[in-house]
Amino acid sequence: MPQIAYLGPPGTFTEQATRLLTEDFDADLVPYETVPLALAAVRAGEVLAAGVPVENSVEGSVPATLDALTTAEPLVAVQEAVLPVQFDLLARPGVALSEIGTVASHPHALAQVRSWLSENMPGARTRATSSTAAAAAEVAAGEFDAAISASVALDHYPSLVRLVGGIADVPDAVTRFLLVRRPGVLPEPTGADRTSLCAVISDEVGSLVEMLAELALRGINLSRIESRPIKDRFGEYRFFLDFDGHVADARIGDALTALRRRCSSVRFLGSYPKADRSPASVRPSASEQAFQTSANWLEDLRAGRLA
Amino acid sequence: MPQIAYLGPPGTFTEQATRLLTEDFDADLVPYETVPLALAAVRAGEVLAAGVPVENSVEGSVPATLDALTTAEPLVAVQEAVLPVQFDLLARPGVALSEIGTVASHPHALAQVRSWLSENMPGARTRATSSTAAAAAEVAAGEFDAAISASVALDHYPSLVRLVGGIADVPDAVTRFLLVRRPGVLPEPTGADRTSLCAVISDEVGSLVEMLAELALRGINLSRIESRPIKDRFGEYRFFLDFDGHVADARIGDALTALRRRCSSVRFLGSYPKADRSPASVRPSASEQAFQTSANWLEDLRAGRLA
Structure with a gap:
């Protein structure tokens, strides 16, 4: 049975979320004292994956998760869970x-x-x-x-x-968790996926607009953005982005290559099914078929087949 | 002596920051149990201002601060402090x-x-x-x-x-605090100011790029962006933005009117001196003089004074 790390101790919201994240297979959940320790266990191969909070957590310090995901060897998210904050x-x-x-x-x-x-x-x-x-x-x-x-x-x-039951003062607060593991075969696209990445760009007026325009021009819907300072690299800024779509999708792949050309570094943090399963809306000019047709057209042009 | 609220109890990082924030005048610091309670005391006029954490805090839950700043009556930040996380x-x-x-x-x-x-x-x-x-x-x-x-x-x-002393595992982590009070006379521009606001835009592809372009086109340097979901207004998104400049500056005023036209709502959260006192770099086309010259030119055009 695969071992799955989570931010412990047993009985916390992260355990509850990690159970949800692993409901499709038999897993042995192992509590770790901090998010960096849980992710280190994944990197070292001691466990298959880890369940960690990424947004608006009760117990986990979320900046700690973002920082731990982007230091040391890459990890990718393969599943998402959203829990109501219910006490x-x-x-x-x-x-x-x-x-x-x-x-x-x-x-x-x-x-x-x-x-x-x-x-x-x-x-x-x-x-x-x-x-x-x-x-x-x-x-x-x-x-x-x-x-x-x-x-x-x-x-x-x-x-x-x-x-x-249900005694939270703000009844509709939610916490978001990801199941992360070492890079390998990605989850299959489902049509209702999210892609997460961390991009580093120079701290210049307009560099963020240009980066986000690469997504917007391809009809990609951003669901979250957060800037985090980089302490040891002066003059650069780090952005955590979540957007609709799977890296296997043509429009997402095309946007990612554009970010790769434009940014000092891009760390891919995974493409995974959205917890709410709401399908991505794709405008006709950003569809798979539109990308295929335009690629074929360019190939014809370059080959002198101006038909 | 004016009373200043802070996220208590006495002896925390927020007290340390609030002392720094009020070092220019005699103040009586009053601890409150939570950030919403401290801000409620400011809104009710029980205290003059409150010192609250806004970024990467140790004890204060920062999402709680952002949410408390944008619900109920407006408050504005008038001073900023940045503390190293030193234990x-x-x-x-x-x-x-x-x-x-x-x-x-x-x-x-x-x-x-x-x-x-x-x-x-x-x-x-x-x-x-x-x-x-x-x-x-x-x-x-x-x-x-x-x-x-x-x-x-x-x-x-x-x-x-x-x-x-100084036993933090990450020696260069910092926490950012603001002194907020009820709207009134703003702090004077110093040439090294920051403006904070919360903007609500429709959740459509490209609406964020268009909003940020209004800043970039006027040479305004964004120092922080964070998206926060709005639970009770489906299809809209809320962004917290910090950028260089003072609302009294021509380029900032011009950008703010553009955001006001473009966004469902814009809540101004203050213009205040940056803790690090680093002056804003302003490109010639966004200088006070450039705005004045272009306004005069347009006035002449409209008055038929094509000289």
């Missing part, structure tokens, strides 16, 4: 809401349920733990009265019960 | 490194000193606290042996000493 209030059986004196969780999770706590448990004191799962563990051990955790925590601490 | 190991006097059994801090701070800890204190166990300052408080109270904290924590816990 449960866990306690030992028979404990009533009014009896809870202490509530534990990761500081970021506590911040995201603060309104709910002050409305529903105004007397309870909050306690910080290193993760939402560690909070459940301490409640099971009798250290605190209640934990704010992911629902998957109940699988690891069966002595606890869900006292209240 | 100190604090302990009670007379305790040797080899005697330390437990080290406490915020989970993100613990993750950022992990290599240092495993090399220098392999036997110490880590403990999570709600902030780096809370760790210092618990060490002062005798709960744990050592804390990973900001150096400002020593001011609040004078019974502690700095055992080791």
